[in-house]
Amino acid sequence: MNEEGVQTTMETSVKPIKKMKLYGFNNLTKTLSFNIYDICYTSTEAEKQQYIEYIDEVYNAQRLTDILTEVSHIIGANVLNIAKQDYDPQGASVTILISEEEIQKEDVVCHLDKSHLTVHTYPESHPYRGISTFRADIDVSTCGQISPLKALNYLIGSFDSDIISLDYRVRGFTRDVQGKKLYIDHRINSIQNYIDAKTKNLYNMIDVNVYQENIFHTKMMLKEYDINNYLFGITEDDLTPKERKHINQLLKQEMAEIFYGRNLPTLKQ
Numbered sequence: 510m511n512e513e514g515v516q517t518t519m520e521t522s523v524k525p526i527k528k529m530k531l532y533g534f535n536n537l538t539k540t541l542s543f544n545i546y547d548i549c550y551t552s553t554e555a556e557k558q559q560y561i562e563y564i565d566e567v568y569n570a571q572r573l574t575d576i577l578t579e580v581s582h583i584i585g586a587n588v589l590n591i592a593k594q595d596y597d598p599q600g601a602s603v604t605i606l607i608s609e610e611e612i613q614k615e616d617v618v619c620h621l622d623k624s625h626l627t628v629h630t631y632p633e634s635h636p637y638r639g640i641s642t643f644r645a646d647i648d649v650s651t652c653g654q655i656s657p658l659k660a661l662n663y664l665i666g667s668f669d670s671d672i673i674s675l676d677y678r679v680r681g682f683t684r685d686v687q688g689k690k691l692y693i694d695h696r697i698n699s700i701q702n703y704i705d706a707k708t709k710n711l712y713n714m715i716d717v718n719v720y721q722e723n724i725f726h727t728k729m730m731l732k733e734y735d736i737n738n739y740l741f742g743i744t745e746d747d748l749t750p751k752e753r754k755h756i757n758q759l760l761k762q763e764m765a766e767i768f769y770g771r772n773l774p775t776l777k778q
Contacts, residue, residue: 537694538680540650541657543664546672547643548763549741550756551634556742557641561599561632563741564643568630568668570594570601576667577605577626580649580660585609586624602629609653624651639756640763641741656695658703665708672767673712673729675700680723693723700727730768736760 547564551557570593581588586607593603605626627648634641645668649657658677665673677700682690699716701709704727712729719725736753737745739760745753766773 534683535653535694536681536683537691538650538652539656539658539677540648540680541661541675541677542646542648543673543675545645545647545665545668545670546767547669548671548739548760549641549643550639550739550760551641551741552639552743557634557639560641560741561634564630564632565595565599565601568601568643568645570603573601573603573628573630574605576664577603577628580626580657580664581605581607583660583663584649584651584655584657585659586651586655599632600630603627607651609651609655624653624655626650635763638759640759642763642767654694658697658700661700661703662705662708665704670729671731671734671764675725675727675729677725678723697725700725728768730764734760 549560551560574591574593578588578591586609589606589608591603591605593601595601603626607624607626609624625648627646629646631644631646632641633644647664649660649664651657661675677697679693682692683694684690697703698720699718701714701716711732713732714727714729717726717728736757739756748756762773762775
């Protein structure tokens with residue numbers, strides 16, 4: 510642990526416990542789910558609409574499809590089918606069905622409910638404080654030896670994220686040739702094991718893990734930021750010192766509430 514309570518390690522690859530001989534197919538299901546949040550200050554309705562239009566353009570269904578397709582390549586999966594949709598007035602969804610083996614007609618049905626990649630986006634805003642928040646929910650679920658953790662750093666790097674909430678779980682069991690159940694096939698004590706050092710240096714992180722159930726949870730909040738990256742249509746130079754302080758307080762409160770998962774008392778001006 511470092512001074513901020515962050516568990517750190519240099520391990521970045523998915524390491525198997527040991528080479529094991531299985532009886533039949535590896536039935537373990539590994540699911541990586543995370544929410545990313547991008548926050549912006551929009552002082553007028555016009556700026557709010559411009560921000561939503563910007564988000565819809567940058568994170569449209571086609572770009573999200575490109576991101577998830579690259580994820581499938583990184584983890585070594587084969588794409589079976591892609592479904593994508595942009596929504597009016599805002600938002601997008603993409604679902605990709607994948608398999609560990611090469612695509613064969615007789616394999617499609619058995620893989621539809623086992624391995625998939627999904628992303629859904631949710632732009633929203635505070636009714637009167639001028640805060641707009643973009644959320645993307647991403648799920649990478651695999652069955653067999655392929656691991657979604659291999660794509661973790663690519664996914665984090667594909668979005669501008671102020672807050673990231675990560676969940677990883679291994680479900681089910683597989684058997685070795687002696688019939689012994691195996692509930693996990695790789696070493697892990699934290700999702701942080703698989704986040705690169707440069708990224709970890711940018712965020713404060715906390716873990717909530719249930720080791721005996723193979724459930725791992727990590728929350729990340731950006732340590733420092735430039736207010737200019739959170740203004741839409743204006744720059745810091747356009748603000749008075751009082752306005753700058755007020756906006757910083759709003760941004761910090763929004764980040765803290767998302768990070769801790771609860772409404773907090775309004776910060777004093």
